Amino acid sequence: MQSDQLSARPVGRGAKVRAAVHAATLAELVDKGYAALSVENVAQRAGVHKTTVYRRWKDREILLTDALAEHMAMDIPVPDTGAIETDLRALARSLVQAFTSPTGQAILAAMLTGAAHIPEIAAARRHVFDDRLARAEPVVTRAIERGELPGDTDPAELLKTLAAPIYLRLLITADLVDETTADQAVRVTLAAAHAGALQTAHGDEPANG
Known part of the structure; x- marks a missing residue:
């Protein structure tokens, strides 16, 4: 019994240190950007010795990748309002809220510009977005089962269509992104779905002559 208690203690300390270092990494990213991250x-910000950090993460790229993946993969609330329009509105608004915050903007800058050339960051980005799609897909499948789609x-494809205009404004045009943006994305997405433009691809069949 005593050995079990002793072995459990470092896990708690390790988890606490990991959380503190992740929080400090994101705070440094917000305050100074990727180029100045050290x-x-x-x-220093986390209140630990640098050797403690290096013991767990061998360089800043691995540290940043871990912090970003942890933050971005946090459970997002998957709405279940009973109607596809209100479900999609909740998803789109949560996306807007996440990426218009200072932390969200710093993460986007790091993942898509400053550190985008780092293979680990690119892999983390793909994992995060694939994970978010998988988590949100039940919103669409439930709507299909209810006969709404x-x-x-x-x-x-529906979820990518929902997110696309939001990311376009965030990353390309720098237009205002707010709840109106989210609601418009929902209207466009539902119109496309009802028009049959977001069908599952079956592959092109050769035409019979």
């Missing part, structure tokens, strides 16, 4: 400053609607 393990030394992260350690065509039966051959592709859940992934």
